[in-house]
Amino acid sequence: MTLRNEQFSALFDPRGIIVAGASTHPGKFGFVVLHNIVTCGYRGEIFATNRDGAEVLGHQTLRSIDEVPEGAADLMFVCTPASTNGDLLREAAAKGVRAAFIASAGYGESDDEGRRRQDELVELADELGMLIVGPNGQGLVSTPSSLCAQIVAPYPPAGSIGIASQSGNFVSSFMNLSRQSGVGVSRAVSVGNAAQVGVLDALEFFADDPHTSVGLIYVEGIPDGREFAERLGAVARRMPVVVLKGGTTASGAQAAASHTGSLATDDRVFDGMCAQYGIVRAATLTEAFDCAATLVSQPLPSGPRTAVVTTVGGWGVVTADALSHTGLELVELPADLRDHLDTLLPPRWSRNNPIDMAGGETKDTVPEVLRSVVAHPGIDAVIMLGVGIQSNQGSLERNGPFYPEHGLERIVAFHDRQDRRYVETAIELSAEFDKPVLIATELAIADPDNAAVSAMHDAGRFCYPSADRAVVALDRLHRLRAWRDRRGLPPFAP
Amino acid sequence: MTTTLSEAQSKLLLEPFGLPFLSERLVDNPHEASDAATELGLPVVAKLCGDAIAHKTERGLVKLGLRTSADVADAAEQLLAAATPADGAVQVLIAPMVSASRELIAGAVLDPQFGPTVLLGVGGILAEAISDVVVRLAPLTAVDAMEMIESMSSQTLLGPFRGEPAVDTEVLCRVLFGLSEAITSTSTIVSIDLNPLMIVDGRPVAVDALVEVAER
Structure with missing residues (x-):
């Protein structure tokens, strides 16, 4: 298994999870994520940390990651303030944690300071050999591990659709449609700011994942279209991929003197790319789920x-x-x-x-x-x-x-x-x-x-x-x- | 910054890529114009051609359906007289007159996100209203080119039409390949316009070409 896939396995099928920043307040992310992990039946060991060592949902929390036995957890779910997360990653890595999902905000989505903090976080994670998803993401779901590590509902039935999205809300929408229809999900992840791991990284793991047979992704901004096309196209040869793209309005009239320039709108280029690379592009949320659900069951x-x-x-x-x-x-x-x-x-x-x-x-x-x-x-x-x-x-x-x-x-x-x-x-x-x-x-x-x-x-x-x-x-x-x-x-x- | 080359320069730049251009002549005066017309066979069209001239039709710089060598000489004289100092050095382009009931548009564009792309669509005055355009990333494979043609909505336009045969898809595929090759192999090209790509007895013919290049 490649290093990347080992890290993704730690993310989706961890032996144990650390919830960093568990809270006694039912309105806080640190409460909700612990609630969802326990409620949806995760079978591995759960370690929750809380500054005061308070009991949360019947779990005796730990004051520090120091108290987690070495090698007992592969994944850390982070709800703590951005400023403390660097130290957390170091401590977790020392305990054998290979992957972290960072729900905390205050990074690249906020201001210059946040962007700097995000760059440092990625640099640190790379140095520690740790996969980090987020920051500013809603979480992940993995039905083979009965894992619902996210700060929102729902938890879908088990199945073989793999979902990756630049927007957490679309993960929720797709999973609600999964619950309604009974066509289940294997893995789902919201990549948040996609600081280190993007939608395509997750999709490439899905292509190797025996639990996933169809990829369903939502994308908005595409920084490097050519790389995007090649990587997505390589996955699409191995596994059906359904894409929903936000922001399809035209902005590509860059060549004033050229007629073709004004006809080659962003949306037409994206559409052509999908047709050329065997990617199923859906026009709407329901069409995207319909297609994915059909591809896994027919x-x-x-x-x-x-x-x-x-x-x-x-x-x-x-x-x-x-x-x-x-x-x-x-x-x-x-x-x-x-x-x-x-x-x-x-x-x-x-x-x-x-x-x-x-x-x-x-x-x-x-x-x-x-x-x-x-x-x-x-x-x-x-x-x-x-x-x-x-x-x-x-x-x-x-x-x-x-x-x-x-x-x-x-x-x-x-x-x-x-x-x-x-x-x-x-x-x-x-x-x-x-x-x-x-x-x-x-x-x-x-x-x-x-x-x-x-x-x-x-x-x-x-x-x-x-x-x-x-x-x-x-x-x-x-x-x-x-x-x-x-x-x-x-x-x-x- | 980019510059749009003249029609003649555009066609010269595209020469290695096997696009279906008409044989035509560039001339400097009315006398040469009528000689060229005789050589090419009447009727012909005459167009004023210069680096800074992109919108020939709008300025009345295209004379169509010239049937005698006297007409050709007159037209050349008028065109040369219509040139303004802003047009820079100008010449007159003499080309065989072709007419077609079907017009397509084909081109290539360097997309800011996806890089070189090739485009095919319905051309002519209704092009923008009909808006039947297909784009693919270059370089194209043979299957990609065929699929481009097949995925146009106006399939009836590509079949047998008003007594004319169906569009020769082999030639059309070669046009798309040529465009794909031109934009991927020439780093300065920002866009190529073959507009219109006329369908003459089923055969695509590029009667105009404009290439936009990046300024160094």
Whole structure:
């Protein structure tokens, strides 16, 4: 393992943690971070320091790092005032600490004095061989170690999205979307002022990290675009990377005499760089998470041929419209598939794509139709709509005045079972045939307790709140696959 | 500080990079102008050319559709008379007249953050309104150049169009390569403009070129 990766391992999977500057005041960072580390179930040893040696959240704090046994902690989380942090780093390094997260403010973000202090801190850390993240950052999360070392919520479910951001708030936003969807996170870090470690350093670690399969980053300022492109591009060849960039407004009209100069805006250059280096650039926060969540839970489609399977008409029509704005193809149903579906569906079914089952399902229709469609060699990807409507009715019945009489208990349980089964079938078929099968329903937001939605959540599969979002995400996967195919690169290993 | 080279100097600087320029002549007087026109084949265009002249069209310094050698001589005389002292040394450029219903713009720009870039877009008077522009970092690979062309929104413009054949993507790729090579191999170049890049019977033809260079 490289020195950098060893340091990052100390950051994300420490044997023990020192919380420097633990506080008895519940409004202080030094209280909140200890609270979050303990509450989220970190299994290593926790050492908290406090000037007065007070008890914080039942933890007997230490007055000084001197009292920490040597080699017991790899990571120090720093909430102490900037002026004292140099000594802290020295003491911690002497105890074997390899990495520090510095939440303290009063550095490069403040004034000249702060910038000088920040430079000194980096110099010292380099000298001590210590990785420092921050200063002025919100913290880090690492689900393989059940570690929530941050001064804010939330703590996401475990999964394989790795998040690195120049803004701590975006880490929180992405992790809230992770909690909502059930699509989990491996590591997340807010780099604050990025004095020593930037977003790309974290991303490069993620590319080597067995717990992470997709990188999701937020960036604003890019000091050296060329280096940024090369490093990001090198990671993107190994692991899918989704980028959200803040500050996309134009400022690049530098060449007054040149027409091309005014057309080559900053945003177009960044966009072109992403397209050229196989980086998935998202336009919005939700699109960024949708893409990352899709990339961790679905294989890349081997082509554009998409089938839409729906229980009733309108949804399919609108999804077909959405597909027409993308590089995906609403494939004409192969004759043999159409003939086979004739044997499974009532005569009124659409007999084309979208495959509208026209409400003709009996108990096993949906799984059988879905299997025939996913299995067909002429279909590269499937979008499935209408899942969850049975248990949506079940929910109304369960909460109504007649339940459980009149046979309602039995039918409600049947509806829930059926919806769970549809979801499980979709997941199984996706794995069996190595094709993306995306499920979209507004119930993902409207009723997270819906049997289909909660089955998706439990499986860590993204349930798209609308078909158009599923279409956009699938299109991005298709474009990424095409990018790799053209360059002779294999699809990513699952 | 940067300087914009004259059209003739720009084309000279870009000569090694295989860009699809028309054959043309630089002349000093009306007599040479009509000789050059005869040699190139009528009709022709005449443009006043000088170091300090960038916005020829706006100043009426481009004469189009000259059909006889007398017209060419007249036009050259008028252009030379229109030169001001601020224009410095001037000459008249005689080039074959081409017309096209499709115009693209291609260029290269040294981006302050990302370094050399290559650009392709829809050109002509609606270029800014249509705003269909694709940028990539130089140097380009063959796949990058193809993808640039494919990722333009106005694909119908690149296919068969009003009785003309589809744009020759091989030639267009060579234009993009040439621009990529020019800006990566010539450290003084700040930007290159091929505007318009006319599509003549499907073939891209650069009828104008402006190169902006860093002043030493």
